[in-house]
Amino acid sequence: MSKPTLLVVDDEADLLAELKPLLERSGFAVATAPDGRRALDSLQHLTPDLIILDVLMPHMDGRELLRRLRKAGNWTPVILLTQVGTPAERAMSLQEGADDYLNKPFDPIELIARIEAVLRRTRRGDAPLSSFRRLRSGQLSIDRQTRQAKLDDDAFSLTARAFAVLEHLMLNPGEIVTRQRLLDEVWGWEHAVETRAVDIRISEIRKALSAYQPGCIETIVGTGYRFIHEVVGHA
Amino acid sequence: MRRALILSLALIPALLSFAIAYLFQRGAIADFVWSGTYQIDAAGLFSRAGLAGSALIAFILLTFWWAEGRAEDTFQAERNMQEETRRRFFRRLDHELKNPLTIIKLGIANMRHTPEISSQQQASLDRIGQQAGRLQKLVEDMRWLSELEAPRLEQAPVSLAEILADAVALARAAYPDRAIDLAVQQAPWPLADISGDRDMLVVVFRNLLDNALKYSTPGDKVAVRAADDGQWAAVEVADTGIGIPDADQPSVFEELYRGSNVQAIAGSGLGLALAWRIIKLHKGSIRLRSRQGQGTVVTVRLKLPAPRD
Numbered sequence: 022m023s024k025p026t027l028l029v030v031d032d033e034a035d036l037l038a039e040l041k042p043l044l045e046r047s048g049f050a051v052a053t054a055p056d057g058r059r060a061l062d063s064l065q066h067l068t069p070d071l072i073i074l075d076v077l078m079p080h081m082d083g084r085e086l087l088r089r090l091r092k093a094g095n096w097t098p099v100i101l102l103t104q105v106g107t108p109a110e111r112a113m114s115l116q117e118g119a120d121d122y123l124n125k126p127f128d129p130i131e132l133i134a135r136i137e138a139v140l141r142r143t144r145r146g147d148a149p150l151s152s153f154r155r156l157r158s159g160q161l162s163i164d165r166q167t168r169q170a171k172l173d174d175d176a177f178s179l180t181a182r183a184f185a186v187l188e189h190l191m192l193n194p195g196e197i198v199t200r201q202r203l204l205d206e207v208w209g210w211e212h213a214v215e216t217r218a219v220d221i222r223i224s225e226i227r228k229a230l231s232a233y234q235p236g237c238i239e240t241i242v243g244t245g246y247r248f249i250h251e252v253v254g255h256a
Numbered sequence: 257m258r259r260a261l262i263l264s265l266a267l268i269p270a271l272l273s274f275a276i277a278y279l280f281q282r283g284a285i286a287d288f289v290w291s292g293t294y295q296i297d298a299a300g301l302f303s304r305a306g307l308a309g310s311a312l313i314a315f316i317l318l319t320f321w322w323a324e325g326r327a328e329d330t331f332q333a334e335r336n337m338q339e340e341t342r343r344r345f346f347r348r349l350d351h352e353l354k355n356p357l358t359i360i361k362l363g364i365a366n367m368r369h370t371p372e373i374s375s376q377q378q379a380s381l382d383r384i385g386q387q388a389g390r391l392q393k394l395v396e397d398m399r400w401l402s403e404l405e406a407p408r409l410e411q412a413p414v415s416l417a418e419i420l421a422d423a424v425a426l427a428r429a430a431y432p433d434r435a436i437d438l439a440v441q442q443a444p445w446p447l448a449d450i451s452g453d454r455d456m457l458v459v460v461f462r463n464l465l466d467n468a469l470k471y472s473t474p475g476d477k478v479a480v481r482a483a484d485d486g487q488w489a490a491v492e493v494a495d496t497g498i499g500i501p502d503a504d505q506p507s508v509f510e511e512l513y514r515g516s517n518v519q520a521i522a523g524s525g526l527g528l529a530l531a532w533r534i535i536k537l538h539k540g541s542i543r544l545r546s547r548q549g550q551g552t553v554v555t556v557r558l559k560l561p562a563p564r565d
Contacts, residue, residue, distance in 0.1 A: 033355050033359070035359050036355060036358060036359050036362070039359055039362035039363050039366055040362055042366055043362055043365055046369060104351060104354055125354040125355065125357070125358045126354055126358040126360075126361055126392055126395075127358065127361075128361070129361065129365040180410060181410055182410060182455070208455065209400075209403075209408075210400055213393075213396065213397060213400070213459050213530070214455050214456075214458075214459060215422075215426055215458065215462075217422065217426075218454075218455040218458070221454075
């Protein structure tokens with residue numbers, strides 16, 4: 022199989038200069054563009070497997086480019102590099118058709134893990150789970166809009182953060198999600214909040230699922246957690 | 257018509273004064289009242305002054321209280337504006353630091369993969385990496401200070417005793433050679449639960465303990481005490497460390513402020529500011545008393561939820 026091609030779009034030349042060799046070393050072919058408009062130009066003759074897109078750029082920002090691509094029927098997977106980590110902004114990134122997003126400053130290893138996860142998903146031809154309102158795995162289902170979890174038809178209550186943890190695990194079935202990533206995604210505060218905070222929410226979820234399958238969330242010792250069952254999305 | 261208006265405007269405070277004077281004389285209001293920083297023996301004063309005299313005193317008190325309220329409002333408005341300016345500044349700073357930090361992290365990762373790297377260069381990279389991590393933590397804390405609003409906090413019944421045990425365990429792990437005394441009310445009943453955000457409250461007490469340990473030496477005492485009075489839970493974090501100079505005490509809860517006697521000890525100046533903000537969002541209070549050379553005690557008070565029955 023040939024190397025997957027990535028198009029990296031960021032207005033910061035130094036960032037591109039450091040990111041390009043790093044991604045190439047990880048087995049990707051890398052093209053770059055300094056802003057949204059130039060990225061559109063290169064997409065005329067280039068068909069990347071994935072686009073890494075900075076949100077804040079001059080001329081045409083990342084969101085605008087993403088909207089234009091999706092409007093034109095271009096469904097090349099996109100990972101957004103976001104600046105502000107508010108939950109609203111994150112939700113917006115996914116609604117606009119991004120496949121994933123990562124906050125700056127990101128950990129290089131995390132970026133590569135996300136690229137590989139998104140590529141795996143799109144190779145299977147699946148629409149990203151993040152584009153669905155409801156996620157279901159066996160009897161368990163969650164409504165991401167009303168923030169409600171159900172076993173069959175019985176709603177059960179979870180704290181807001183436990184729900185968000187479950188949501189993130191279900192959005193990435195089969196993937197190891199690190200405690201740090203959950204802290205970053207759910208708490209938005211990777212350093213100050215201790216990793217035990219994650220473990221407490223996991224045990225809350227397992228307790229709520231005890232009648233069903235507490236084992237659907239696997240502990241990866243010293244690393245994080247993984248949702249081991251298949252998840253399907255519904256509108 | 258205008259006359260009636262002026263008359264009634266003058267009559268209302270006068271009647272109010274008489275009413276207050278009457279109530280004081282009957283002993284229906286507290287024996288002591290506060291006027292600014294002065295405590296007035298109201299019971300004694302009003303019993304000696306007669307009704308008319310009392311009314312005059314009550315009128316003066318009323319005027320004073322009104323002026324005090326006005327000053328407090330202005331002060332609050334100014335403070336809110338300052339806070340907003342500061343928040344904008346932090347948001348901007350956070351924003352400007354993110355790209356450089358990303359590039360530094362990528363650069364370090366790339367350099368680790370250069371073929372001939374000496375152990376000395378490796379050590380340099382480790383140090384740069386650690387410092388970048390420190391900077392990232394600072395940026396994160398600043399963003400939290402600018403973004404932390406009530407809707408982002410969870411409101412759930414939580415065990416304050418557990419929160420304190422967690423914070424102490426984390427502090428013990430970070431300072432394994434230090435002793436921390438934890439005394440949580442057990443009798444006649446255990447410390448009441450509170451309503452709030454468990455994870456954020458752990459951050460508060462962790463930060464307070466960090467300070468207590470950082471600004472004291474292994475021979476010093478660090479103690480956490482918690483009790484409730486049926487309405488409020490009070491937690492004290494006390495140490496026999498270096499203390500805070502009087503002149504610095506009013507400012508210690510401000511972002512990035514650091515005491516004049518701690519320049520030799522590393523710190524971001526954000527720990528107390530974050531604690532203050534989180535407690536404020538819980539509608540609690542946080543107070544600090546300190547004597548330089550003797551130690552510091554920080555008292556956090558959190559309201560207990562009203563009993564359900």
